[in-house]
Amino acid sequence: MDFNKKYTPQTWPDHPEQVTLEGKNKFLGFWLFLGGETVLFASLFATYLALKNKGPSGMEFSTDTLFELPLVFIMTMILLTSSLTSVYAMYHMKNHNFRGMQTWLAITVLLGFAFLGLEIYEFNHYVHLGFTYGQSAFSSSFFTLVGTHGLHVVIGLGWIILLMLRNAKRGFSLYNAPKYYTASLYWHFIDVVWVFIFTVVYLMGVVG
Amino acid sequence: MKTTMKEGFDLAMMRGLKKWRLFSLLAALTIFLSGCGEEYLSTLTPAGQVGRDQFNLLLLSSAIMALVIIVVVIIYVVALVKFRRKKVGEDVIPKQVEGSHTLEIIWTVIPILLLIVLAIPTVYYTYKHADVAAMDQVDEEGNKTNVTVNVTAKLYWWEFEYPDLGIVTAQELVVPTDQKVFFNLKAADVKHSFWIPTAGGKMDTNVENVNQFYLEFDKESAGLEQGVFYGKCAELCGPSHALMDFKVKTLEPKEFKVWAESMKTTEHVAADDLATKGEEIFNTSCITCHATSGAGTAGGPAPNLAAFGDRNRVAGFMPHDEENLKNWINDPQEYKPGNLMPQPETINNGKKFSEDQLDALAAYLMGLSVEK
Amino acid sequence: MSSIAKKKGFGATIWDYLTTVDHKKIAVMYLAAGGLFFVIGGIEAMLIRIQLAQPDNDFVSAGLFNEIITMHGTTMIFLAAMPILFGFMNAVMPLQIGARDVAFPFLNALGFWLFLFGGIFLNLSWFMGGAPDAGWTSYASLSLASPGHGIDFYALGLQIAGAGTYIGGINFLVTIINMRAPGMTYMRMPLFTWTTFVASALILFAFPPLTIGLFFLILDRMFGGNFFDHTMGGNTIIWEHLFWIFGHPEVYILILPAFGIFSEIFALFSRKRLFGYSSMVFATVLIGFLGFMVWAHHMFTVGLGPTANAIFAVATMAIAVPTGMKIFNWLLTIWGGSIKVTTPMLYALGFIPSFVAGGVTGIMQAAAPLDYQLHDSYFIVAHFHYVIVGGVVLAILAAVHLYWPLMFNQMLSEKLGKWTFWFFFIGFHLTFFIQHFLGLMGMPRRVFTFGANQGWDLFNLISSIGAAFMAVGVIILVVNIIITVVKNVPAGNDPWEDGRTLEWAIPQPVPFYNFKQTPLVRGLDTFWIEKQEGNKVGMTYAEPLSDIHMPNNSFIPFVMTLGLFIAAFGALYHGEKDWAIPVLVLGIAITVGSMAVRSIKDDHGFHIHKEDLMNDKGGK
Missing domain, CATH: 2.60.40.420 (Cupredoxins -  blue copper proteins)
Incomplete structure (x- = not known):
């Protein structure tokens, strides 16, 4: 198998990420990895729910007064949109349109940074209110859950940027197609986790 | 009413156990176990109803488990004695048996039955020993009875x-x-x-x-x-x-x-x-x-x-x-x-x-x- | 030809192992490192038994005793049993399914180095202010209260080693799903491959909760978190849940591969197909599934309430059914067979009564009200040693003898092997059988000493004598290995003569590319089928001889792990030393940097050409 073989839109396979054995393995392995990640986040969610609003006696913070839905709603919309743009990117990969894919990935990355910026702003805001990491079990579990998600966003951004830079001049190959594909899977996963965070932490915190 | 039902159950358990004791195996087990340890420290010399319930459960489960062990050991020893290569012959190729549905069913169903025998008293005593409702009982004068x-x-x-x-x-x-x-x-x-x-x-x-x-x-x-x-x-x-x-x-x-x-x-x-x-x-x-x-x-x-x-x-x-x-x-x-x-x-x-x-x-x- | 057989100097050999991505070499490293940790854990066990040989002993102090028991348990589970089993999985499983290597050779190497560095980090605690002392379970209130850095070493070291295990689990799963030889359907996979598969799935879902638990412990102890501090609203029971949601499947991660090894042995040395193969597969999957439903039976006395206790009690009992199916299937495998009592078979035969004893005491403890008495007493110590030593360790020792000729093309001495068995087996029962009664007689576990005249003196002495027997057995094994390695007599192909599964069809010594041509699998016990049909060349092949694609060696896994190892020191001394944060950042930078290098540098591997293959007569 020649990994550097050049393809045209006509010869480019339907599922470029799964043509080689390496690609197939990467595809399956990454899905399994996401299965484990799901359990990881499930543990964080369970802990958060157990420790929600728990703190030293007389603690002033609680979910219904702390969280501000409008900001979080904007963050949610941004991240959901970025998931959509990464779908476009994959669509272009399937059609062997390298420039199209890179463009949509660039938009995805920009949206990701926007989300990250707002999250940093949000955390900073809480810290200024006195809701610091060590303030209570509630604050620890909140920052750890949402922060672990944030860390995933950072890793996802770093990964996609690296892929884009690395392959900017080389175009598609069966060697990098699975890499792009798994990176976009990862980005979707991050998005799905955020939907749960939005629901469980913020929505149920303020409304429920 | 509730208590009498419970007592009835306890009695049935005891009687059940007494019947079990007919088996020399269990009798031997009981004697052996109670010979173990010091009277002031051993779980084998229970000094109250809770400990006695748990001890009875120990006897019941030991008896069931001993039964399983005996069956396994018998098959095991017979197989070992009968089917050594020295005995069967150096060049014999045994029949390549795939399995047996009858046997599979037997050794699925019998353990399930044995486990049910153990599970019923387990669940019963789990609830019984966790029942602390009487903790707050008071007499006519408002004093705690316990x-x-x-x-x-x-x-x-x-x-x-x-x-x-x-x-x-x-x-x-x-x-x-x-x-x-x-x-x-x-x-x-x-x-x-x-x-x-x-x-x-x-x-x-x-x-x-x-x-x-x-x-x-x-x-x-x-x-x-x-x-x-x-x-x-x-x-x-x-x-x-x-x-x-x-x-x-x-x-x-x-x-x-x-x-x-x-x-x-x-x-x-x-x-x-x-x-x-x-x-x-x-x-x-x-x-x-x-x-x-x-x-x-x-x-x-x-x-x-x-x-x-x-x-x-x-x-x-x-x-x-x-x-x-x-x-x-x-x-x-x-x-x-x-x-x-x-x-x-x-x-x-x-x-x-x-x-x-x-x-x-x-x-x-x-x-x-x-x-x- | 140049790419195949080359005589190497010592330095080159070391470099070769540091950079290898070959599953067979990684297997050797797992075996060696795991073996070393097994000996360390064994020495710790001996210290425990010396201290408890007589009442009111002062051989070791109270604090040191707690460090020893903690390290004994942690080492044996995480650094000995699991890595050694990983070694056998690496050595055997790809050959059993006719694969070229595992799915991710690079990650395979990474997994190994993570385990090794994690283990080294954990053991460095002995020299850097004291080992962890809160038990291998490290329950949160005690582990938060524990002074010094012991628990920090525990949390960080296991975090690193655990990541390696997690990677390994995914790797094996993908290998088995994607890389089976033509004809190797799921229902033709040997039992060891099946158990590797299920154990890997358990790893995939069981390790993340441990990761999170350890993460909380690290955050609480080093970074100001409050997960377990109840004065700040925290809750220590969360740790217990997370630990046992991992911890119970972990038991099956260990015992299922052991079951697999014994299944291979019973069939091989009875010259008979495994009885009830499909029900064995079914039972394996069922045990794996139920393994996730029963964690709270470790927590009956925590106060979860009668409903939780009743549910978990009954669920736990249910596991006895598939396990019992396995026992009877093994018995029926030897029934009607032609039993040859080799050393591996001796272990398998010793395993049956030992494991049945361990299994039935497990059922006794599943009865929650009875467990109120047995929990945290010496009864539980006896029980889990019956399961882990009587199951897992006997399997490991059996596999050492069984697969030594496959891995090293040498045969361990059968005579010494049998001596090892008898010393170990008798010592094992002597040590642990009597501990059931110590528990029933009121002796709690994890006590550094006990007062005289509580009725425990004699039984403890007997237990300690048994431990000495086990130690003698292990020493004989080490001697056996040294003699065999020095003598270096080639064992040749199909060394046990009755090999049934694909791994025995490969020529010895195993070429680094495994099978020259991918074999065609024509049924369960495919090699046996070929032999019975008079095939003298080994296997029927699925493809003509053609170029083989191989991955390149890489030093990056080592460096990546080294980065985490360095970062762990930064985390450990956070808030205490000025250099902590820079070191933490440096370590993570090394790891992330090497990941980036791996990502940016294309690594297409290399090809072994057909002509070279035709000339190759084997050789590593």
Whole structure:
């Protein structure tokens, strides 16, 4: 198998990420990895729910007064949109349109940074209110859950940027197609986790 | 109605077990097991209904399991004897059998049946032993009908508070016989576990919540080798986990009342000059942590010493004599590493206690009694 | 030809192992490192038994005793049993399914180095201020209260080692799903491959909760978190849940591969197909599934309430059914067979009664009210040693003898092997059988000493004598290995003569590219089928001889792990030393940097050409 073989839109396979054995393995392995990640986040969610609003006696913070839905709603919309743009990117990969894919990935990355910026702003805001990491079990579990998600966003951004830079001049190959594909899977996963965070932490915190 | 049903079930269990005992196997097992261990410490010599229920469950499960083991061993030995290569012949290729549905069904169904036999009493006793509804029962005058003890486990000692009687003691639990005694269990520092093997299983003392259960004692401890049942900490809690023992005295209800009354009104009078001198030292160095009055509530920084003279052990595990007491006071870390009792230097102007001081303290402490 | 057989100097050999991505070499490293940790854990066990040989002993102090028991448990589970099993999985499984290597050779190497560095980090605690002392379960209130850095070493070391295990689990799963030889359907996979598969799935779902639990412990102890501090609203029971949601499947992660090994042995040395193969597969999957439903039976006395206890009690009992199916299937495998009692078979035969005993005491403890008595007493110590030593360790020792000729093309001495068995087996029962009764007689576990005249003196002495027997057995094994390695007599192909599965069809010594041509699998016990049909050349092949694609060696896994190892020191001394944060950042930078290098540098591997293959007569 020649990994550097050049393809045209006509010869480019339907599922470029799964043509080689390496690609197939990467595809399956990454899905399994996401299965484990799901359990990881499930543990964080369970802990958060157990420790929600728990703190030293007389603690002033609680979910219904702390969280501000409008900001979080904007963050949610941004991240959901970025998931959509990464779908476009994959669509272009399937059609062997390298420039199209890179463009949509660039938009995805920009949206990701926007989300990250707002999250940093949000955390900073809480810290200024006195809701610091060590303030209570509630604050620890909140920052750890949402922060672990944030860390995933950072890793996802770093990964996609690296892929884009690395392959900017080389175009598609069966060697990098699975890499792009798994990176976009990862980005979707991050998005799905955020939907749960939005629901469980913020929505149920303020409304429920 | 509810209770009679329960009793009926217990009786059926007992009868069932008695029938089982017809099997020589189980009889042998019972005799063998009860020959094991000391009467004041072994789970095999239960001294109350809870422990007895659990022991019966042990017998039942052992019998079922022995049955399984016997079947396995028989097949195993016969196969080993019959099908050795030496016997079958060096070049024989055995028939390559795929399996047998009949056999598969047999060894799926029979274990399931055996497990059901075990599961039913398991579920029954799980609920029975967790039933603490009677804890808050009161008589016509509004007095609690049962004794409740609040147990607080601390590094490495036990505090026993009797909230309804207004008394508190430490290291030696005193309970009435022939009735349910209820426990509220809690830990003050790290997790411990409260275990009186003869009376019944253990329950953890957690740091963040109170656990509740009950035990029964149908034997007075006075007849035992050392006049007490042994209690243990069963959860690793630091270096001196192994030394975190306590003792249990069981008194018949009338005597228990007398004991509780004298605890409530403890007034210690030093017996002689030596003891009086000891009391003075105690009052300058020890009394900030150790209370000597039995009336009170939980939360003392150190064990309540109101009944120290009646105890069976020094520091929970050493023989109860003046020699050990003096050694202990003068170097607690040596005997119970990691415990929180201050070294004498920190409470006696930077010095160890002198031999005279220790004698005086020992005389005073040994005189703290509610039973004499 | 140059790419194949080359005589190497010592330095080159070391470099070769540091950079290898070959599953067979990684297997050797797992075996060696795991073996070393097994000996360390064994020495710790001996210290425990010396201390408890007599009442009121002062051979070791109370604090040191707690460090020893903690390290004994942690080492044996995480650093000995699991890595050694990983070694056998690496050595055997790809050959059993006719694969070229595992799915991710690079990650395979990474997994190994993570385990090794994690293990080294954990053991460095002995020399850097004291080992962890809160038990291998490290329950939160005690582990937060524990002074010094012991628990920090525990949390960080296991975090690193655990990541390696997690990676390994995914790797094996993908290998088995994607890389089976033509004809190797799921229902033709040998039992060891099946158990590797299920154990890997358990790893995938069981390790993340441990990761999170350890993460909380690290945050609480080093970075100001409050997950377990109840005065700040925290809750220690969360740790217990997370630990046992991992911890119970972990038991099956260990025992299922052991079952697999014994399944291979019973069939091989009875010259008979495994009885009830499909029900064995079914039972394996069922045990794996139920393994996730029963964690709270470790927590009956925590106070979860009667409903939780009743549910978990009954669920636990249910596991006895598939396990019992396995036992009877093994018995029926030897029934009607032609039993040859070799050393591996001796272990398998010893395993049956030992494991049945361990299994039934497990059922006794599943009865929650009875467990109130047995929990945290010596009964539980006896029980889990019956399961883990009587199951897992016997399997490991059996596999050492069984697969030694496959891995090293040498045969361990059968005579010494049998001596090892008898010493170990008798010592094992002597040590642990009597501990059931110590528990029933009221002796709590994890006690550094016990007072005289509580009725425990004699039984403890007997137990300690048994431990000495086990130690003698292990020493004989070490001697056996040294003699065999020095003698270096080639064992040749199909060394046990009755090999049934694909791994025995490969020529010895195993070429680094495994099978020259991918074999065609024509049924369960495919090699046996070929032999019975008179095939003298080994296997029927699925493809003509053609170029083989191989991955390049890489030093990056080592560097990546080194980065985490360095970062762990930064975390450990956070808030105490000025250099902590820079070191933490440096370590993470090394790891992330090497990941980036891996990502940016194309690594297409290399090809072994057909002509070279035709000339190659084997050789590593």
